[in-house]
Amino acid sequence: xxxxxxxxxxxxxxxxxxxxxxxxxxxxxxxxxxxxxxxxxxxxxxxxxxxxxxxxxxxxxxxxxxxxxxxxxxxxxxxxxxxxxxxxxxxxxxxxxxxxxxxxxxxxxxxxxxxxxxxxxxxxxxxxxxxxxxxxxxxxxxxxxxxxxxxxxxxxxxxxxxxxxxxxxxxxxxxxxxxxxxxxxxxxxxxxxxxxxxxxxxxxxxxxxxxxxxxxxxxxxxxxxxxxxxxxxxxxxxxxxxxxxxxxxxxxxxxxxxxxxxxxxxxxxxxxxxxxxxxxxxxxxxxxxxxxxxxxxxxxxxxxxxxxxxxxxxxxxxxxxxxxxxxxxxxxxxxxxxxxxxxxxxxxxxxxxxxxxxxxxxxxxxxxxxxxxxxxxxxxxxxxxxxxxxxxxxxxxxxxxxxxxxxxxxxxxxxxxxxxxxxxxxxxxxxxxx
Amino acid sequence: xxxxxxxxxxxxxxxxxxxxxxxxxxxxxxxxxxxxxxxxxxxxxxxxxxxxxxxxxxxxxxxxxxxxxxxxxxxxxxxxxxxxxxxxxxxxxxxxxxxxxxxxxxxxxxxxxxxxxxxxxxxxxxxxxxxxxxxxxxxxxxxxxxxxxxxxxxxxxxxxxxxxxxxxxxxxxxxxxxxxxxxxxxxxxxxxxxxxxxxxxxxxxxxxxxxxxxxxxxxxxxxxxxxxxxxxxxxxxxxxxxxxxxxxxxxxxxxxxxxxxxxxxxxxxxxxxxxxxxxxxxxxxxxxxxxxxxxxxxxxxxxxxxxxxxxxxxxxxxxxxxxxxxxxxxxxxxxxxxxxxxxxxxxxxxxxxxxxxxxxxxxxxxxxxxxxxxxxxxxxxxxxxxxxxxxxxxxxxxxxxxxxxxxxxxxxxxxxxxxxxxxxxxxxxxxxxx
Numbered sequence: 001x002x003x004x005x006x007x008x009x010x011x012x013x014x015x016x017x018x019x020x021x022x023x024x025x026x027x028x029x030x031x032x033x034x035x036x037x038x039x040x041x042x043x044x045x046x047x048x049x050x051x052x053x054x055x056x057x058x059x060x061x062x063x064x065x066x067x068x069x070x071x072x073x074x075x076x077x078x079x080x081x082x083x084x085x086x087x088x089x090x091x092x093x094x095x096x097x098x099x100x101x102x103x104x105x106x107x108x109x110x111x112x113x114x115x116x117x118x119x120x121x122x123x124x125x126x127x128x129x130x131x132x133x134x135x136x137x138x139x140x141x142x143x144x145x146x147x148x149x150x151x152x153x154x155x156x157x158x159x160x161x162x163x164x165x166x167x168x169x170x171x172x173x174x175x176x177x178x179x180x181x182x183x184x185x186x187x188x189x190x191x192x193x194x195x196x197x198x199x200x201x202x203x204x205x206x207x208x209x210x211x212x213x214x215x216x217x218x219x220x221x222x223x224x225x226x227x228x229x230x231x232x233x234x235x236x237x238x239x240x241x242x243x244x245x246x247x248x249x250x251x252x253x254x255x256x257x258x259x260x261x262x263x264x265x266x267x268x269x270x271x272x273x274x275x276x277x278x279x280x281x282x283x284x285x286x287x288x289x290x291x292x293x294x295x296x297x298x299x300x301x302x303x304x305x306x307x308x309x310x311x312x313x314x315x316x317x318x319x320x321x322x323x324x325x326x327x328x329x330x331x332x333x334x335x336x337x338x339x340x341x342x343x344x345x346x347x348x349x350x351x352x353x354x355x356x357x358x359x360x361x362x363x364x365x366x367x368x369x370x371x372x373x374x375x376x377x378x379x380x381x382x383x384x385x386x387x388x389x390x391x392x393x394x395x396x397x398x399x400x401x402x403x404x405x406x407x408x409x410x411x412x413x414x415x416x417x418x419x420x421x422x423x424x425x426x427x428x429x430x431x432x433x434x
Numbered sequence: 435x436x437x438x439x440x441x442x443x444x445x446x447x448x449x450x451x452x453x454x455x456x457x458x459x460x461x462x463x464x465x466x467x468x469x470x471x472x473x474x475x476x477x478x479x480x481x482x483x484x485x486x487x488x489x490x491x492x493x494x495x496x497x498x499x500x501x502x503x504x505x506x507x508x509x510x511x512x513x514x515x516x517x518x519x520x521x522x523x524x525x526x527x528x529x530x531x532x533x534x535x536x537x538x539x540x541x542x543x544x545x546x547x548x549x550x551x552x553x554x555x556x557x558x559x560x561x562x563x564x565x566x567x568x569x570x571x572x573x574x575x576x577x578x579x580x581x582x583x584x585x586x587x588x589x590x591x592x593x594x595x596x597x598x599x600x601x602x603x604x605x606x607x608x609x610x611x612x613x614x615x616x617x618x619x620x621x622x623x624x625x626x627x628x629x630x631x632x633x634x635x636x637x638x639x640x641x642x643x644x645x646x647x648x649x650x651x652x653x654x655x656x657x658x659x660x661x662x663x664x665x666x667x668x669x670x671x672x673x674x675x676x677x678x679x680x681x682x683x684x685x686x687x688x689x690x691x692x693x694x695x696x697x698x699x700x701x702x703x704x705x706x707x708x709x710x711x712x713x714x715x716x717x718x719x720x721x722x723x724x725x726x727x728x729x730x731x732x733x734x735x736x737x738x739x740x741x742x743x744x745x746x747x748x749x750x751x752x753x754x755x756x757x758x759x760x761x762x763x764x765x766x767x768x769x770x771x772x773x774x775x776x777x778x779x780x781x782x783x784x785x786x787x788x789x790x791x792x793x794x795x796x797x798x799x800x801x802x803x804x805x806x807x808x809x810x811x812x813x814x815x816x817x818x819x820x821x822x823x824x825x826x827x828x829x830x831x832x833x834x835x836x837x838x839x840x841x842x843x844x845x846x847x848x849x850x851x852x853x854x855x856x857x858x859x860x861x862x863x864x865x866x867x868x
Contacts, residue, residue: 001501003444004509010441067435075438075521075815077540087509087585106511106540108815110854150812151521170857173866177811377611378584381509381542420544420854423604432607 002086006249008079013070014248016062018240020275020347021233023061023282025354028233028346029321032308040318047218047226051123055234061279063237065119072118072151073241080106080242082249085413087379088396096406097399100257101392101413102246102273105384109174111338111417112269113144113229116238120227121148129225133218135159135185135210138337139171140417141229146180156180157224159187159213162205164337170421185210192216208313208327215316230266231311231320231345239272246412247276257288257412259398263390264292264301264359265338267345273414275347278356292348292359293394295339295369297332299361300325301352309343322349334364335425336386338416360394369393370429373419385417386425436520440683442513447504448682450496452674454709454781455667457495457716459788462667462780463755466742474752481652481660485557489668495713497671499553506552506585507675514540514676516683519847521813522830530840531833534691535826535847536680536707539818543608545772545851546703547578547663550672554661555582563659567652569593569619569644572771573605574851575663580614590614591658593621593647596639598771604855619644626650642747642761649750664700665745665754665779673706680846681710691722691846693832697824698726698735698793699772701779707848709781712790726782726793727828729773731766733795734759735786743777756783768798769859770820772850794828803827804863807853819851820859 021028031041045053055063065073085099104112124132132149135158136142142158149156158175162184165172175182183189185205186196190213196203203209218224228235243260250256260277262270270292280286292301304323311317313327324343325331331340344352351357362369366386373389375396376382384392395413402409419426427433455462467473479487489497499507519533538546558566566583569592570576576592583590592609596618599606609616617623619639620630624647630637637643652658662669677694684690694711696704704726714720726735738757745751747761758777759765765774778786785791796803800820807823809830810816818826829847836843853860861867 001505003505005444005511007441007444009443010437010439071435071437077439077515081511108817147815151815169861169867173857173861174817176866177808177817177860179812374611378613381581381585383542383608383611418854420852423607426611427603427607432610433603 004083004086006082006084006253008245008249010074010079012248013073013079014065014241014244015070016064017237018244018276018279019058019061019063019237020279022059023279024350025282028350031318031320034319040316044317047215049120049123049225049227050127052120052234055237056232066122069119069122072122075151076108076114076118077106078241079245080104082246085380088376091375091379092396092399094399094403096408097402098410099395099399099413101415102242103415104242104269105382105388105415105418107417109143109147110421111140111144111385112239112242112272113141114147115241115272116229116235116268117144117148119238121152121154124225125152125154129223130154131224132156132227133214133224134227134229135207135214137161137164137207139164139168140338142180142182143171143175145227145229146175146178150178157217158182159185159210161185161207161210162203185213187213189213190216206313211312211316212314230268233347235268236271236275236345236347239268240276242272242414243274243276246273255410256286257410259289259291259409259411261291261293261391261395261398261411262414263339263387263416264294264344265298265341267348269414269416271345271348278351281356290357291394291398292357293390294359294361295334295336295390296361296364297334298325298340298342300342300344301359302361304343306349306353311343320346322346323352332364335366335422335429336390338387339390362390362393366429370426372396374430383419384415385419386422388415388417438517438520440516440518440687442679442683444508444513446682447507447513448499448675448678449504450498451671452678452710452713453492453495453497453671454713456493457713458784459716462784465752465754468753474750478751481649483554483557483659484561486554486668489671490666500556503553503556506556509585510542510548510552511540512675513679514538516680519814522810525809525813526830526833528833528837530842531836532844533829533833533847535849536676537849538676538703539816539822539849539852541851543577543581544855545574545578545819546673546676546706547575548581549675549706550663550669550702551578551582553672555586555588558659559586559588563657564588565658566590566661567648567658568661568663569641569648571595571598571641571774573598573602574772576614577605577609579661579663580609580612584612591651592616593619593644595619595641595644596637619647621647623647624650640747645746645750646748664702667781669702670705670709670779670781673702674710676706676848677708677710680707689844690720691844693723693725693843693845695725695727695825695829695832695845696848697773697821697850698728698778699732699775701782703848703850705779705782712785715790724791725828725832726791727824728793728795729768729770729824730795730798731768732759732774732776734776734778735793736795738777740783740787745777754780756780757786766798769800769856769863770824772821773824796824796827800863804860806830808864817853818849819853820856822849822851
């Protein structure tokens with residue numbers, strides 16, 4: 001019997017997260033102040049969860065996952081299965097290439113974002129905070145945080161770019177069902193938002209404005225704390241649970257990937273699957289390549305420069321050393337909004353710079369991407385998110401190339417999320433139905 | 435650590451389905467011809483999958499699950515976890531009542547329907563059929579069949595009641611992505627459909643018309659076969675995988691339910707979770723009660739008569755001995771369409787008649803039902819289907835009643851499906867958002 005699903009026993013759920021920083025060749029360039037007199041490091045630090053701030057600068061290779069967070073992970077369905085994609089291999093006529101995929105799509109809110117949301121909600125509650133504040137663009141992060149807050153008995157306030165808020169009604173309802181207060185940004189909740197609205201009552205907003213509103217809102221009460229869903233080191237540390245599970249699952253079936261592929265916007269799901277494997281590569285314990293699948297709408301690792309830049313459009317964050325398209329770049333709208341970010345996480349950028357990570361940018365019309373996702377659906381049966389479809393497309397291209405060259409190859413794909421709220425995107429991009 | 439999730443190892447995936455018929459006290463009343471000269475038994479038998487027809491009348495207690503179907507089950511994510519609802523218990527303030535739930539919502543298409551769809555697609559392929567034909571009302575069955583056909587390399591033709599087809603665009607797109615041809619019924623694919631359309635070009639259709647069209651369509655080619663998604667014995671046999679897994683999972687945690695609750699339209703998910711437990715009750719091996727959660731829109735077990743009736747509105751099926759509201763009853767529309775069926779499966783009806791199954795009908799405005807689902811979401815984190823919400827509501831009511839009486843009780847709930855395509859229903863029923 002060909003057994004596609006590879007479980008991991010709950011007893012084998014990792015008890016520590018992996019922090020790659022101490023293993024990075026040359027270390028990680030420190031954040032910087034832009035030198036305009038305003039200390040953004042202090043300002044951000046003051047608004048963040050204390051434990052997350054500690055992890056952000058930790059040089060410990062392994063960080064204990066608190067018992068309470070492991071309990072939440074198990075509640076959220078972890079460990080998640082790894083699959084051998086026998087059916088997709090057959091569909092593609094692969095004889096020498098093996099494909100595997102990791103199932104973050106089984107998450108309660110539909111994406112890997114819960115892995116850090118649960119940790120952050122847990123720490124926030126321990127530190128006496130009761131209100132989690134954030135901004136969201138695509139909406140996956142806001143949903144995950146609202147979910148995590150709900151489980152911890154906290155509340156969430158989400159500032160959501162108005163242009164997206166207005167049409168993603170299903171996702172907004174879901175956040176609200178988890179108890180989140182969701183404000184279209186600019187909002188009348190902050191003086192900055194009110195100022196924007198006074199200029200234009202129908203202001204479409206931007207991620208930069210939403211961040212500004214969130215930060216101002218946090219300052220309004222000591223109960224509030226700001227949570228971040230990607231890019232920063234502590235987020236990637238929490239996401240390492242994905243790759244750590246996958247390593248154990250590969251051991252169970254006595255196989256090992258030669259290439260790990262994940263989609264990349266800011267870098268949290270890519271980092272989550274890749275960093276534990278990269279750590280073993282850096283330690284000389286394994287050979288493996290790593291490929292970030294991006295959109296041409298935001299090809300930060302492909303076309304960006306490696307330099308200091310702000311993490312947000314408005315310049316409220318400290319300067320981070322990243323591959324960036326420039327924090328003020330206007331990016332073309334795509335269905336897979338989760339990949340529209342101007343820069344890649346500092347850790348991923350450093351690994352790109354040292355040659356450990358390569359990247360590809362896929363056409364922004366997303367036709368080839370959703371076509372790959374449909375092939376995945378037809379053969380493997382699972383409906384995946386548009387973002388994840390980028391990883392599947394890139395992996396299929398790599399598989400075909402290896403097969404054509406007669407190379408034996410084992411490829412691991414991270415499926416970052418499910419597509420039940422993306423069906424309209426499939427329909428539009430692939431021009432399905434009448 | 436409170437470990438909510440109870441896995442079942444793939445090695446422990448059941449290798450046989452359970453057939454309760456040989457254990458039914460007094461056996462199961464046979465189907466009958468209505469006596470109008472037309473042999474519906476023969477007509478239906480001729481159009482069905484041969485192996486399913488054999489199982490339909492089998493008196494074997496255990497039926498081997500073919501290796502190929504077990505492979506498909508594992509592909510589809512089985513075994514599915516059982517959860518102890520610690521968080522919901524806490525939310526409800528339960529001290530003496532324990533709640534568990536089984537996770538059929540983790541299915542690729544979002545419902546338990548895949549359990550029989552995969553078996554039917556497997557058998558159909560073995561018998562040389564290439565086109566699976568069916569009707570669908572709510573759409574869950576059509577999606578599951580399209581999925582199963584896709585995995586087996588078969589195609590699907592779905593006749594979908596036009597009134598539903600017109601507004602469930604997401605679900606229709608999903609079926610089509612799995613390769614199904616979906617026809618609004620009445621359609622121009624059959625002479626019966628054309629006749630209906632000639633009378634009214636915008637005929638809204640009905641389940642009876644869709645069945646008639648499907649049956650006529652099957653007759654058009656020997657490649658085609660008719661598949662049924664509920665009510666019949668072989669469907670309940672395939673669904674027994676749910677309860678068989680749950681029994682093993684309860685053994686692992688050394689607990690045992692006193693009450694099993696499932697929602698019930700025709701009876702396939704209820705039968706799936708309950709029948710293996712009922713079999714052990716009938717054999718004197720366990721004590722347990724069983725509760726079917728229905729809608730007042732179609733309270734067949736609560737208000738129906740136990741008598742012979744047709745399975746479809748138009749009278750194309752043989753007569754089956756069932757609790758029925760009458761096959762021509764017009765049922766009030768509800769969001770949880772999957773519960774709108776005029777009769778309960780013959781096996782469930784027999785067990786209701788013998789006093790082994792009780793039933794409750796919940797208000798058709800669905801406010802109390804979706805309120806329970808929202809409470810489930812807030813505490814357990816999972817978004818469930820409206821149908822499943824009926825089971826959760828009924829279980830919560832039972833739990834509170836037991837707690838009030840100081841009774842110790844263990845309750846198992848079947849979560850038949852997820853709610854990612856039901857978010858609009860939550861919004862409408864609970865009047866969420868602005």
